Amino acid sequence: DTGVSQDPRHKITKRGQNVTFRCDPISEHNRLYWYRQTLGQGPEFLTYFQNEAQLEKSRLLSDRFSAERPKGSFSTLEIQRTEQGDSAMYLCASSLTSVGEQYFGPGTRLTVT
Amino acid sequence: EDQVTQSPEALRLQEGESSSLNCSYTVSGLRGLFWYRQDPGKGPEFLFTLYSAGEEKEKERLKATLTKKESFLHITAPKPEDSATYLCAVEKSNTGKLIFGQGTTLQVKP
Numbered sequence: 672d673t674g675v676s677q678d679p680r681h682k683i684t685k686r687g688q689n690v691t692f693r694c695d696p697i698s699e700h701n702r703l704y705w706y707r708q709t710l711g712q713g714p715e716f717l718t719y720f721q722n723e724a725q726l727e728k729s730r731l732l733s734d735r736f737s738a739e740r741p742k743g744s745f746s747t748l749e750i751q752r753t754e755q756g757d758s759a760m761y762l763c764a765s766s767l768t769s770v771g772e773q774y775f776g777p778g779t780r781l782t783v784t
Numbered sequence: 785e786d787q788v789t790q791s792p793e794a795l796r797l798q799e800g801e802s803s804s805l806n807c808s809y810t811v812s813g814l815r816g817l818f819w820y821r822q823d824p825g826k827g828p829e830f831l832f833t834l835y836s837a838g839e840e841k842e843k844e845r846l847k848a849t850l851t852k853k854e855s856f857l858h859i860t861a862p863k864p865e866d867s868a869t870y871l872c873a874v875e876k877s878n879t880g881k882l883i884f885g886q887g888t889t890l891q892v893k894p
Binding site for chain 2: 675702704706711712713714715716719721726727729762764771772773774775776777778780
């Protein structure tokens with residue numbers, strides 16, 4: 672399977688703990704995006720990378736959130752001091768700059784208790 | 785403010801009963817409009833991209849159309865396996881980010 676992969680698929684954590692998610696994009700894609708989706712809503716943009724450069728961050732991304740893409744391949748999204756409001760599906764997508772279609776991974780479901 | 789609104793929120797059809805989903809948008813500098821299908825607990829699956837008013841794309845029982853203010857996803861003779869949430873999203877010129885609507889949840893009964 673050469674699609675976007677995410678790990679873990681599910682994460683349950685206690686409030687105040689830190690969590691980290693990983694995304695592996697489609698290999699030839701140079702853009703990588705993170706979105707957050709809550710029940711009954713469409714995905715909301717968080718941030719995106721072109722190669723290793725983080726080009727835009729949403730105001731939704733508080734200072735407890737940080738994302739990296741160190742070698743322009745996989746990316747990690749870390750949430751520090753989790754809150755119950757962080758419970759959501761975290762989606763990763765990738766695209767070729769010149770084409771535009773974003774292909775999504777299966778998501779990581781985060782539950783903060 | 786950039787906004788995408790989908791209607792209806794939910795739609796129940798009998799197998800074979802054709803219908804349309806609507807996506808209306810207000811965005812400055814539209815680069816493209818995208819349709820995705822999402823099954824419960826899974827990531828969105830790409831269906832179509834539309835770039836200019838008058839453009840149409842088809843795939844099996846689905847056809848997407850675009851005007852200057854809205855897009856329609858027409859479903860012809862749907863089957864139960866078409867049951868899913870259909871998401872519409874727009875991309876502003878050169879921003880990279882997608883702005884999604886809240887989705888239309890379609891249920892097709894046999």
